[in-house]
Amino acid sequence: MKLLILYFMCRVAAPVDFATVTGLTVCDDGIDYFDFAEALSELVDTGHLTLEDGLYAITEKGRANSAACESSLPFSVKRKCSAQLVKLNGILRRNAQVRAETHLRTDGGVALQLFLDDETGNLLTLEMFCGSQEQADRLARNFKAEPERIYNEVLSALLSSGEDGKDEREE
Structure with a gap:
C-alpha cells in the first residue's frame, strides 16, 4: 500500500489533497x-x-525509497496508475498556470488578481477592484473557465488603435 502511494506521489505534477490521493490509490x-x-x-x-495546508507532497526520502522498490509493482498496476495520472497531471498543470487570488481591501471591497502563465513564465496579470467577494469569485470562475479567450481579447483591445476601426496589426 505504501509503495503504491509513493509511486503515485512521485508522478503527480503538484501537491495534492487527501481526496485526490485517496481517489488515485x-x-x-x-x-x-x-x-x-x-x-x-x-x-x-x-x-x-x-x-x-492540507496538501501532500513527496520528499526526497520518499522518492528514493519509491525508486528502489517500484520494480516490485506489477506492470498492470503501473499501467493503471499511468492512465489515472495523465488526466490528473493535466488538471494540476492547468491549475498552476491559471490562478486567481482575492484580498480584502482596507477601504472596502475586494482586490482580485488573475494570473495566466505558460511554461516560460507569466503571460498576463490583471488586478481588479470588486464590490464584493461574490463578484470576485464569479469573475475568478469565469477567468479560470476561459483564460485563453480573455487573454486574446485583452491583447486585441490593447493592439487596437481605436481610430477608424484600424489597428496596428493592419498597418
Missing part, C-alpha cells in the same frame, strides 16, 4: 480505505511525504 475493490488512510499517515510520520 483506492481505485479498486482490493484496497481497503482504512488501510490506505493508515499507510498515508505513516508515510507522513516517517518523512516520506509532507502534509502542509
Whole structure:
C-alpha cells in the first residue's frame, strides 16, 4: 500500500489533497480505505511525504525509497496508475498556470488578481477592484473557465488603435 502511494506521489505534477490521493490509490475493490488512510499517515510520520495546508507532497526520502522498490509493482498496476495520472497531471498543470487570488481591501471591497502563465513564465496579470467577494469569485470562475479567450481579447483591445476601426496589426 505504501509503495503504491509513493509511486503515485512521485508522478503527480503538484501537491495534492487527501481526496485526490485517496481517489488515485483506492481505485479498486482490493484496497481497503482504512488501510490506505493508515499507510498515508505513516508515510507522513516517517518523512516520506509532507502534509502542509492540507496538501501532500513527496520528499526526497520518499522518492528514493519509491525508486528502489517500484520494480516490485506489477506492470498492470503501473499501467493503471499511468492512465489515472495523465488526466490528473493535466488538471494540476492547468491549475498552476491559471490562478486567481482575492484580498480584502482596507477601504472596502475586494482586490482580485488573475494570473495566466505558460511554461516560460507569466503571460498576463490583471488586478481588479470588486464590490464584493461574490463578484470576485464569479469573475475568478469565469477567468479560470476561459483564460485563453480573455487573454486574446485583452491583447486585441490593447493592439487596437481605436481610430477608424484600424489597428496596428493592419498597418
